[in-house]
Amino acid sequence: MGTSTAPETAASSRRRSATTRRRSRSTTGFALALLAPALVLLALFTFAPGIYAFILSLLQRRVSGGLLGGETSLEFVGFANYLATLGDAEFWASLGRMLLIAGIGVPATIILAALFALCLDADRTRLVGAWRIAIFLPYAVPGVIASLLWGFLYLPATSPIGGEVVDYFGGTEVFFSVANIAVWGVVGFNMVIMYTALRGLPREMYEAAKLDGAGELQIALRVKLPMIKPAIVMCSLFSVLGALQLFNEPTTLRPLANAISSTWVPLMKVYTDAFVHDDIYGAAATSLLLVALTVAASVLVNSIGSAIGRSGQRKKS
Amino acid sequence: MRRTLTAIGASVAALALLAGCSAGEQPSDGKVTLEMWSWDPGMADIVDVWNSENPDIQVKLSDPAGGDELVSRILTAHKSGDAADIVKVEYQSLPALIANGVAADITEYVPDASKDFTPGAFAQVEFEDKTYGLPQDFAPLVFFYRQDIFEQYGLKVPTTWDEYAATARALHAADPSKYLGTFSSTDPGWFSGLTQQAGANWWSASGDTWTVDIDDDASVKVADYWQGLIGEGVVKGDPFWSPQWNKEMDDGTYAGWISGAWAPAQFGGIAPNSAGKWVMTSLPAWTAGDTTTGIWGGSATAVTTDSKHPAEAAKFIDWFNTSDEALALQVEKINIFPAALNGQKLDALKTPPAYMPNQPSYYADVAAIAEGARSFDIWGPNATVTFGAYNDGFAKAITDGTAFSEVLKNMQTVTVDDMEKLGFSVEN
Numbered sequence: 022m023g024t025s026t027a028p029e030t031a032a033s034s035r036r037r038s039a040t041t042r043r044r045s046r047s048t049t050g051f052a053l054a055l056l057a058p059a060l061v062l063l064a065l066f067t068f069a070p071g072i073y074a075f076i077l078s079l080l081q082r083r084v085s086g087g088l089l090g091g092e093t094s095l096e097f098v099g100f101a102n103y104l105a106t107l108g109d110a111e112f113w114a115s116l117g118r119m120l121l122i123a124g125i126g127v128p129a130t131i132i133l134a135a136l137f138a139l140c141l142d143a144d145r146t147r148l149v150g151a152w153r154i155a156i157f158l159p160y161a162v163p164g165v166i167a168s169l170l171w172g173f174l175y176l177p178a179t180s181p182i183g184g185e186v187v188d189y190f191g192g193t194e195v196f197f198s199v200a201n202i203a204v205w206g207v208v209g210f211n212m213v214i215m216y217t218a219l220r221g222l223p224r225e226m227y228e229a230a231k232l233d234g235a236g237e238l239q240i241a242l243r244v245k246l247p248m249i250k251p252a253i254v255m256c257s258l259f260s261v262l263g264a265l266q267l268f269n270e271p272t273t274l275r276p277l278a279n280a281i282s283s284t285w286v287p288l289m290k291v292y293t294d295a296f297v298h299d300d301i302y303g304a305a306a307t308s309l310l311l312v313a314l315t316v317a318a319s320v321l322v323n324s325i326g327s328a329i330g331r332s333g334q335r336k337k338s
Numbered sequence: 339m340r341r342t343l344t345a346i347g348a349s350v351a352a353l354a355l356l357a358g359c360s361a362g363e364q365p366s367d368g369k370v371t372l373e374m375w376s377w378d379p380g381m382a383d384i385v386d387v388w389n390s391e392n393p394d395i396q397v398k399l400s401d402p403a404g405g406d407e408l409v410s411r412i413l414t415a416h417k418s419g420d421a422a423d424i425v426k427v428e429y430q431s432l433p434a435l436i437a438n439g440v441a442a443d444i445t446e447y448v449p450d451a452s453k454d455f456t457p458g459a460f461a462q463v464e465f466e467d468k469t470y471g472l473p474q475d476f477a478p479l480v481f482f483y484r485q486d487i488f489e490q491y492g493l494k495v496p497t498t499w500d501e502y503a504a505t506a507r508a509l510h511a512a513d514p515s516k517y518l519g520t521f522s523s524t525d526p527g528w529f530s531g532l533t534q535q536a537g538a539n540w541w542s543a544s545g546d547t548w549t550v551d552i553d554d555d556a557s558v559k560v561a562d563y564w565q566g567l568i569g570e571g572v573v574k575g576d577p578f579w580s581p582q583w584n585k586e587m588d589d590g591t592y593a594g595w596i597s598g599a600w601a602p603a604q605f606g607g608i609a610p611n612s613a614g615k616w617v618m619t620s621l622p623a624w625t626a627g628d629t630t631t632g633i634w635g636g637s638a639t640a641v642t643t644d645s646k647h648p649a650e651a652a653k654f655i656d657w658f659n660t661s662d663e664a665l666a667l668q669v670e671k672i673n674i675f676p677a678a679l680n681g682q683k684l685d686a687l688k689t690p691p692a693y694m695p696n697q698p699s700y701y702a703d704v705a706a707i708a709e710g711a712r713s714f715d716i717w718g719p720n721a722t723v724t725f726g727a728y729n730d731g732f733a734k735a736i737t738d739g740t741a742f743s744e745v746l747k748n749m750q751t752v753t754v755d756d757m758e759k760l761g762f763s764v765e766n
């Protein structure tokens with residue numbers, strides 16, 4: 022469908038002056054029809070569950086009738102669940118742990134991804150295709166399986182990477198251990214985005230830089246990196262959002278050692294409240310608070326990113 | 339306009355495709371198909387026998403998860419009315435399923451069930467004179483030790499907890515890489531079994547009112563005992579069931595394991611290379627000669643309120659838990675010690691579990707130990723919350739040295755708070 026509409030649109034723009042109003046109305050209808058599947062799916066699988074979660078978050082289960090409370094009823098409690106979450110020290114502690122891991126993991130992801138992308142883009146690099154696949158491959162390993170594999174690598178009795186010397190599940194070390202799994206998984210994906218951005222840059226600029234006496238390293242740092250800034254900002258945004266959703270890695274590692282609690286990061290707390298404590302109402306409130314935080318975080322990262330972009334442009338002009 | 343229609347057509351087609359994924363199955367006339375969730379290895383063979391004998395009541399088995407995780411799945415599925423007809427549930431979780439309206443009252447289908455089981459086991463499924471499931475097995479807490487390692491270091495099998503501590507010290511002194519056991523922060527059912535032996539009664543009820551007593555003297559005594567041994571470094575503080583623990587169970591790092599009578603079925607996966615080296619004996623006692631022990635796990639088979647065929651489901655679980663045929667198969671395939679009276683007299687019990695050919699009297703020994711097994715009066719309706727507090731609390735205490743008794747205090751607070759929040763009447 023996409024190929025047939027392109028020339029039509031071009032033709033219609035040529036004739037625009039004559040039939041603007043009629044044209045635009047039918048274009049709107051057509052656009053809506055095309056958007057319909059996406060909108061319907063979004064409504065069904067994002068907004069409807071969201072509204073349902075909001076309704077749940079205002080309720081609380083109450084039992085009555087007999088020792089085991091066979092009669093269960095739902096009670097409207099207003100924003101009590103939200104207040105309970107906000108007043109729960111464990112919620113803030115879990116947020117703190119998540120931020121700590123994000124503080125380790127996000128910069129590490131971006132720096133490593135940029136480093137790999139620049140290395141692959143360097144003139145002297147051989148076997149680029151093979152390296153690219155090798156670096157990307159961990160992204161194809163599901164998070165749970167990766168965490169199980171790393172769990173074996175970390176545990177002293179099965180560790181080939183010095184688990185008997187380094188306590189990978191120690192109080193401080195465990196943050197790096199978890200961040201490491203997440204970084205290992207997503208570096209390849211970010212590297213591909215940055216590498217693609219690098220390949221899209223005009224090669225003549227490197228010639229010009231070389232004529233001005235710049236070496237490979239200087240070209241990489243002074244020419245290539247500033248020019249792929251938008252890609253880097255986008256990767257940072259993805260990484261921050263990914264960090265907010267941290268769940269698989271710590272959940273899989275939890276039964277292996279004493280270091281990780283069932284409410285270690287916010288999503289684990291939501292899971293535990295909903296499915297272990299059987300309180301989906303409190304869990305719904307916590308989830309919606311997390312959604313609000315996620316939106317705030319992405320607005321923040323986005324505005325920081327565009328501020329950096331603007332300052333870069335100003336310098337150029 | 340035509341293009342608009344095409345686009346709408348395409349989106350409708352896409353949605354129809356999605357809807358097609360969730361088309362329901364059609365029950366055929368006369369024949370009933372029941373779904374069963376269980377994590378027992380070897381269950382399929384037993385269900386096959388039933389299915390071939392009962393063409394009109396077919397049981398479809400699946401294994402979505404095990405233990406506490408299955409309870410979460412059942413509760414979640416029940417919210418959309420999709421829980422299986424029949425579920426395996428450990429005794430400590432059954433009250434939670436009843437409180438959530440998931441476990442069905444099957445008294446009318448099995449009115450005389452109490453006669454078929456030992457009183458201790460049947461008490462686990464009967465509440466307020468209603469039967470909410472049938473007991474499958476009975477799992478007294480026992481002590482497994484590595485005979486070869488005990489002989490090598492000239493150790494005597496401990497019969498009291500004082501001797502256990504002395505043996506742990508002697509073994510670790512003789513070979514600092516070896517331990518008599520570990521305290522697992524991931525197994526609340528194991529710890530509650532140890533407190534049962536010491537006389538704890540975490541939950542009891544009178545009328546409609548609950549009494550919760552998780553940090554009683556008996557439980558504190560058990561907690562302090564283990565914290566002492568961990569502090570001395572003669573017992574580890576690592577959880578059961580991890581790859582690390584499996585390897586150490588197999589390579590002789592651990593010379594003992596306090597476990598349930600069902601352990602031989604699990605041993606093959608934990609320590610495949612040390613089959614025939616482990617021996618089962620009774621749990622060390624607090625006072626010499628006392629034969630009291632606790633229980634760890636043990637399960638009931640329950641029918642859910644989501645089932646459209648509770649009578650047929652009850653018929654199956656009755657066969658499954660009381661017929662010689664099904665119980666003999668379970669002894670052979672799952673190594674259970676049956677809760678049914680006739681099950682405890684089966685010929686199948688004369689053959690030891692495949693993992694333990696060195697102990698031909700295995701089931702007879704279990705039967706003798708089971709006489710002294712006691713549980714709490716009743717399991718709380720929110721035992722999962724208590725267990726969650728156990729996991730997190732003990733994991734933290736083992737790591738940072740907080741007093742174990744403080745963890746028990748916190749478990750008590752968390753449990754009572756949750757019960758009161760839900761509306762249960764609690765008196766303390």
